[in-house]
Structure formats: structure tokens, C-alpha cells
Amino acid sequence: MDRLGPRCPLPGCLRPSVLIGFLILTASFLSYPMFRTLSLRLHSAVTGSYVSGTYSIVFVNCPNEQIARDIARASLDKKLAASVNILPKASSLYFWNGEIEEATEILLLIKTKTSKVHVLSSYIRLVHPFEIPEVFSLPMDQGDVHYFKWLEEGVEED
Structure with missing residues (x-):
């Protein structure tokens, strides 16, 4: 054997x-x-x-202020974010269908837990008017511990 x-x-x-x-x-x-x-x-x-990478900032470009406000408010209502900044009139140049396009857009800075980024991105793709919305995130590396505690309380648990 x-x-x-x-x-x-x-x-x-x-x-x-x-x-x-x-x-x-x-x-x-x-x-x-x-x-x-x-x-x-x-x-x-x-x-x-605080552990680096626990929270993220999600960047989203919107075609106008009303859509930006609607997405911001809904993200907060659904507890997918604790805070959203709406930055007006970002000039954007980009390739679309082989051509260089130029537009004025509204930039959202959405602060959330990194664990919520996927759900937040899916929701934004669902409601955003662009065929391919600009949605990406960067982890927060350092910051005020009190701010991160406040952010933790503002975003619903998984």
C-alpha cells in the first residue's frame, strides 16, 4: 500500500x-x-x-446643480454618505466617441465609509443621467479623529 x-x-x-x-x-x-x-x-x-482607509471620498460629476443636489440628498437620506460638498462649475474636457468634448459640470465630494463605496456607486449609476457617470473614490489616509468619529455615526452600518 x-x-x-x-x-x-x-x-x-x-x-x-x-x-x-x-x-x-x-x-x-x-x-x-x-x-x-x-x-x-x-x-x-x-x-x-483611526485606521487609514476606513473612510473614502467619492468624486461624482453631474451635468447641473439640480441633479447634483438630488444625488447628494438621496445619498444622505439612504445613509450611504455622512457629508456631501457640491462644488460649482468645474470645467471638464474629455474624450467621448472619439472626439474631445468640453462641458461645465458640478462636482460632488461625497464622504462615506469605504465599505459603502460599492453600494453608493451602484446607486449613483442607477440614477445618474450620464451613460457612463464619473464615479471614483480615494481612501482617506489621515485626518482628525473627531471628524472620523462623526463620519462613522452619520453612515448606517452594513
Whole structure:
């Protein structure tokens, strides 16, 4: 008998230990965002400090002030954001359908939890009038701990 265990009757068959290891690795990889979020919350709760990347600023360009206000207010109402700045008259130049376009747009700076960025982006794509709205985020690296505590309270938990 083989000391390494019984041989697989089919060519190319994985041993159970290899298959179990692969499943554990895959499950760990797929649940990484959830574990990261939980570990960041635990670290902040235990140390009373802020962990870089817990919060993000989401940038969104809108065609006019009314649409910008509607998106800002809805993001706040849905607890997807704690604060939104509306910056008027951003000049934008960009390629669209092979041509250089120029427009005046309104820029939103939306402050939220990094864990909410995906849901917020999906919501904005749903209500935004542009075919491909400009929605991207940057993590907040440093800042006032009191501000981050206020931001935490303003955004609903997952």
C-alpha cells in the first residue's frame, strides 16, 4: 500500500487534502473584504484610533446643480454618505466617441465609509443621467479623529 494514501482511480484527480486546502484558500480570498472591515472596526474600537482607509471620498460629476443636489440628498437620506460638498462649475474636457468634448459640470465630494463605496456607486449609476457617470473614490489616509468619529455615526452600518 502507498504510504501517501490511496491512489486516485482517475487520472488528474486531486487528493482530498489538496481539494480541502483549495476550498479553504478560496473561501478566505472571497471573504477578505468582510474580514478586513471587521478587523478595522475591532482595531478602532480597542485602540480608540483611526485606521487609514476606513473612510473614502467619492468624486461624482453631474451635468447641473439640480441633479447634483438630488444625488447628494438621496445619498444622505439612504445613509450611504455622512457629508456631501457640491462644488460649482468645474470645467471638464474629455474624450467621448472619439472626439474631445468640453462641458461645465458640478462636482460632488461625497464622504462615506469605504465599505459603502460599492453600494453608493451602484446607486449613483442607477440614477445618474450620464451613460457612463464619473464615479471614483480615494481612501482617506489621515485626518482628525473627531471628524472620523462623526463620519462613522452619520453612515448606517452594513
